């Protein structure tokens with residue numbers, strides 16, 4: 291059992307803290323957001339993430355998981371401090387390290403000697419050295435330990451990861467971090483810091499590439515009369531390719547892929563390589579938002595002026611309440627610009643929240659937003675949408691347009707009830 295501090299109690303930090311406490315460590319999670327810490331101290335989890343409530347409750351009950359305001363308070367007796375703070379995209383596409391710098395400087399004054407600072411935030415290549423400079427503590431090692439969890443399955447991904455990557459030139463520090471994962475059955479790869487940092491960007495860029503590939507392929511399918519669902523099924527059986535991340539959709543988004551792909555472009559540039567291919571992957575994605583908006587326009591009769599669009603789904607994917615850089619919001623903004631009135635429903639968004647254009651009305655259930663709508667658009671793949679009765683929707687809507695950007699609705703059933711169904715790549 292080790293004494294651990296988690297700096298930043300968001301999607302990554304809270305999952306990391308709760309899971310490490312579950313593995314038997316004594317964990318203190320810190321955040322600068324006082325409201326978030328107050329909520330957590332009452333045993334409430336401020337984000338939607340399957341299984342996290344149970345682990346937080348377990349940690350609070352055993353005393354193995356505590357929450358404090360401010361990094362300095364968390365690190366006074368810790369053996370390792372995990373940085374899990376935001377690394378947003380700066381104005382020029384590169385990574386903004388302001389939060390990393392602020393957190394590192396806060397730790398520097400109170401951390402005991404021989405602490406290992408473990409960087410879980412996604413940071414550009416070379417940042418392990420940068421953190422060392424921010425800390426100005428030669429008695430403290432800095433280790434890169436990028437996180438690969440997916441929102442929606444974060445707890446499972448943390449406890450059953452495909453691999454654990456540890457980047458350090460200090461073998462002893464790397465081994466100490468590896469030992470914290472005792473109980474997790476996964477290959478551990480120890481590399482130099484630059485390689486560990488590159489692995490994280492490479493993974494996200496590769497997954498984004500698969501998604502852009504399948505969306506481009508869906509456009510080909512539409513042009514030649516093929517069904518992308520069958521094409522992807524046939525493709526994915528090839529073990530060199532696999533089925534994962536080959537579902538077409540409205541474009542990719544979320545808190546990581548957009549900023550991490552842009553960052554890798556900049557990282558490549560600073561290393562002297564023009565990563566044009568990755569630029570193409572990003573361009574295909576932006577084009578996808580427009581392709582979806584155009585489908586909605588066609589479904590509304592060729593114009594969105596004075597048309598009402600009902601939207602199902604606001605989060606960037608199912609299983610999370612996160613709307614950061616959600617493709618749903620990108621598509622909605624295009625619909626609004628084209629003159630549409632938009633009403634939206636999402637199971638995790640019960641009232642109007644930041645990120646959603648204030649002109650969008652957020653409804654309480656999937657049926658309420660369909661009243662008098664000309665077109666219905668599915669933008670997030672929540673299971674509950676598949677269970678809605680098309681008869682009830684048809685009775686409420688004034689039009690019959692249906693754009694299913696996740697290909698999750700039963701096309702025959704909806705068509706059978708008078709809807710003009712448009713999917714992606716079919």
Ligand SMILES: NC(=O)c1ccc[n+]([C@@H]2O[C@H](COP(=O)([O-])OP(=O)(O)OC[C@H]3O[C@@H](n4cnc5c(N)ncnc54)[C@H](O)[C@@H]3O)[C@@H](O)[C@H]2O)c1
Pocket residue numbers: 297298299300301302303320321322323326360361374375376377389392393396410411412413437438439440441545546
């Ligand atoms: N969200 C994901 O799916 C995911 C997956 C892998 C890696 N990452 C990376 O992990 C990092 C964190 O992402 P996230 O989604 O958890 O972010 P988040 O915004 O959900 O959480 C970050 C938290 O850090 C807190 N914070 C900021 N400065 C602080 C400070 N000085 N001291 C204490 N707390 C501070 C914020 O208040 C916030 O609660 C990013 O670099 C991200 O790219 C995210």
